[in-house]
Amino acid sequence: MAAPLFEAQHLSKRYGDTTVVDGLSFAIAPGECLGVIGPNGAGKTTTIRMCLGLSVPDGGSIHALGLQMPRDALAIKARLGVVSQFDTLDPDFTCAENLLVYGRYFGMKDAAIRERIPRLLEFAALSHKADAKPGELSGGMRRRLSLARALVNDPSLLLLDEPTTGLDPQARHLMWERLQLLLQQGKSILLTTHFMDEAERLCSRLLVLDHGRKIAEGTPRELIAQHLEPDVVEAYGNGALALADDAALKALAARTEVSGETVFFYTQDARALLDALAARPRLRTLHRPANLEDLFLKLTGRQIREDG
Amino acid sequence: MTPSIWRAPDLSFRWWPVFLRNLLVWKKLAIPSLVGNIAEPLMWLVAFGYGMGALVGQVQVGADKVPYILFLASGSICMSAMNAASFEALYSAFSRMHVQKTWDGIMNAPISLDNVVMAEMMWAAFKAMFTVTAILCVMLALGISHSPKLLVAWPVLLGAGITFSCIALIFNALASGYDFFTYYFTLFLTPMMFLSGVFFPREQLPHAVRVASDWLPLTNAVEIVRPLFMDQWPAHPLRHALVLLVYTVAAFWVALALTRKRFQA
Numbered sequence: 001m002a003a004p005l006f007e008a009q010h011l012s013k014r015y016g017d018t019t020v021v022d023g024l025s026f027a028i029a030p031g032e033c034l035g036v037i038g039p040n041g042a043g044k045t046t047t048i049r050m051c052l053g054l055s056v057p058d059g060g061s062i063h064a065l066g067l068q069m070p071r072d073a074l075a076i077k078a079r080l081g082v083v084s085q086f087d088t089l090d091p092d093f094t095c096a097e098n099l100l101v102y103g104r105y106f107g108m109k110d111a112a113i114r115e116r117i118p119r120l121l122e123f124a125a126l127s128h129k130a131d132a133k134p135g136e137l138s139g140g141m142r143r144r145l146s147l148a149r150a151l152v153n154d155p156s157l158l159l160l161d162e163p164t165t166g167l168d169p170q171a172r173h174l175m176w177e178r179l180q181l182l183l184q185q186g187k188s189i190l191l192t193t194h195f196m197d198e199a200e201r202l203c204s205r206l207l208v209l210d211h212g213r214k215i216a217e218g219t220p221r222e223l224i225a226q227h228l229e230p231d232v233v234e235a236y237g238n239g240a241l242a243l244a245d246d247a248a249l250k251a252l253a254a255r256t257e258v259s260g261e262t263v264f265f266y267t268q269d270a271r272a273l274l275d276a277l278a279a280r281p282r283l284r285t286l287h288r289p290a291n292l293e294d295l296f297l298k299l300t301g302r303q304i305r306e307d308g
Numbered sequence: 309m310t311p312s313i314w315r316a317p318d319l320s321f322r323w324w325p326v327f328l329r330n331l332l333v334w335k336k337l338a339i340p341s342l343v344g345n346i347a348e349p350l351m352w353l354v355a356f357g358y359g360m361g362a363l364v365g366q367v368q369v370g371a372d373k374v375p376y377i378l379f380l381a382s383g384s385i386c387m388s389a390m391n392a393a394s395f396e397a398l399y400s401a402f403s404r405m406h407v408q409k410t411w412d413g414i415m416n417a418p419i420s421l422d423n424v425v426m427a428e429m430m431w432a433a434f435k436a437m438f439t440v441t442a443i444l445c446v447m448l449a450l451g452i453s454h455s456p457k458l459l460v461a462w463p464v465l466l467g468a469g470i471t472f473s474c475i476a477l478i479f480n481a482l483a484s485g486y487d488f489f490t491y492y493f494t495l496f497l498t499p500m501m502f503l504s505g506v507f508f509p510r511e512q513l514p515h516a517v518r519v520a521s522d523w524l525p526l527t528n529a530v531e532i533v534r535p536l537f538m539d540q541w542p543a544h545p546l547r548h549a550l551v552l553l554v555y556t557v558a559a560f561w562v563a564l565a566l567t568r569k570r571f572q573a
Binding site: 107 | 417
C-alpha cells in the first residue's frame with residue numbers, strides 16, 4: 001500500500017465507564033474508498049468526530065496529510081471535505097449562497113468561489129436549482145448539495161457519514177455515480193454506511209466495527225470468501241422452521257441459521273440441498289450467492305441493537 | 309487527555325466569515341427586523357416619556373434637573389442595547405447552534421469553536437449597535453437630545469452590547485430549549501432594568517439595594533451614557549468602563565468554557 005493519506009492508530013474513546021472506541025487502527029491510501037460498517041452504536045460517528053478533531057481521543061493518534069490531529073486540526077480540515085449524517089445546510093440561503101458562504105469558511109476569496117459554484121452545482125445535478133433554498137429541495141437534492149458543499153475547497157479526502165441514509169433508490173444511485181466519479185478523479189473517501197450494497201459497490205476496502213472494536217478488515221470479496229460459504233439457500237413458508245432440526249438437511253449445509261420465519265442454509269454447493277428441498281412443495285426457497293449482508297449479520301449478530 | 313475547558317481562548321480572524329454569514333441572512337430580513345427592533349423601545353419612550361413625563365416633570369441628576377423624557381431616553385437606549393444583544397445571543401444563536409446545527413457545519417471547515425463563539429458575540433453586539441443607531445436617529449429627530457457627545461455614547465453602547473452578548477452566551481451554552489431563556493429574562497434582565505436607573509433615579513432605592521446596583525452592568529452603562537445625553541462628561545468614566553470590561557472578559561471566558569463542554573459530548 002502507498003504511504004497512507006490518513007492513518008489512525010490504536011484510537012480509543014471513553015464516555016464515563018463506557019468505551020465507545022477501543023484500540024481502533026486503520027489507514028486510507030490515496031485514491032482509496034474505505035468503508036466503515038457496523039451496527040448502531042458501534043462507534044462509527046465517534047470515530048469520524050475524532051478524525052475531525054471535534055472529539056479528543058483518550059488514547060492513540062491520528063496522522064493525516066503529513067499533519068497530526070488534533071494539534072493541526074484546522075490545517076487538516078482545510079484539505080478535507082465532510083458530509084455529516086444530518087444536513088447542516090443553511091435554510092435561509094439559496095444553493096449558490098450555501099456554497100459561497102461555506103467557501104468563505106475555508107478562507108477562499110469570493111471570486112474564486114463564484115468561479116467554482118456553477119461546476120459544483122452541475123456536479124450535484126442542481127444547476128437548475130441554484131436559486132432555490134434547501135427547504136424547496138428533495139432529500140436527495142439536499143444530500144447532493146451537502147456533497148457539493150464538501151467539495152468547495154477541492155479536498156483530497158472526503159469523510160462521508162451515512163451519505164445516502166433516507167434516500168430513495170434513484171437518489172441513492174445518483175449519489176453513488178457521483179462518488180464513483182470522485183474516486184476516478186483520484187479523491188480518497190472514508191465512508192460509513194448501513195447499506196451493504198453501497199459498501200460493496202463503492203469501497204475498495206471495508207472495516208467492520210462492533211462495540212468500538214475492529215472485528216474484520218479486507219476487500220468485500222475477500223471478507224465474504226474468508227468468513228462465509230459461497231452459497232446461501234433461504235427457506236420460508238409452511239413448516240420451514242422444522243427444517244432447521246432436520247438432520248438430513250443439516251448434513252447438506254455447512255451452517256444453518258434461523259431468523260424469524262426463515263431458515264438460512266450456508267453451503268459450499270447448493271445442488272443437493274435444493275434437490276432435497278424440492279421434495280417439499282409447500283416451501284418457498286431462494287438460492288443466492290453469499291453477500292456482505294450475510295457477512296455483516298454473521299459478524300455482528302441478528303439481534304436488534306438498543307437504538308436500532 | 310481532553311484539554312481543560314478553561315484553557316485560554318484561542319482566537320484568530322477566522323470568526324469573520326461566520327459574522328459575514330449572519331450578516332447575509334440578516335440582510336434578507338433587515339427591514340422587518342428593524343421595525344421589530346425599534347418599534348417597541350420607541351413605544352416605551354413615547355408612552356412613558358411623554359405620558360409619565362407630564363406628571364413627573366423634571367428629574368434631579370447630580371446637580372442638574374433634566375426633563376423626564378431625556379432621563380428616560382438616556383437610560384432606555386442602554387436597555388435597548390442590552391435587550392437586542394441578549395435576544396440575538398440567546399434565541400438566534402441557539403437556533404444556529406442547536407436547532408439548525410449551523411455551528412456543526414462550520415466546524416467541519418477549518419474554523420474552531422472558539423472563533424464561532426467569538427463570531428456570535430460580535431454579531432449580537434453588531435445587532436445591538438444597529439438597533440441603538442436606529443433609535444438614536446429617532447431621538448435626534450424628536451429633539452430629545454442634540455448633544456454632540458452622543459457621538460461618544462455610540463461606541464459606549466457598542467461596548468455595552470458586547471458585554472451583554474457575552475453574558476447571554478453563557479446561558480446559550482447551558483440551554484436545553486428556548487424555554488430556558490425565559491428565566492434569564494425574568495430573573496435577571498427584568499430586575500436589572502428596574503434597578504439600574506433606567507426608569508427612575510437610583511436615589512429612590514433603599515441604600516443596600518442601591519449599593520448592590522452599583523455593580524450591575526446596566527447601571528454602569530447608564531452612568532456613562534446619561535451624562536453624554538446631557539452634554540456632560542461622566543464623573544467616573546474609567547470606573548464604569550472597567551466594571552463593564554471585567555464583566556465582558558469574565559463572561560466571555562465562562563461562556564466559551566461552557567460551550568466547549570457542551571460540544572465535547
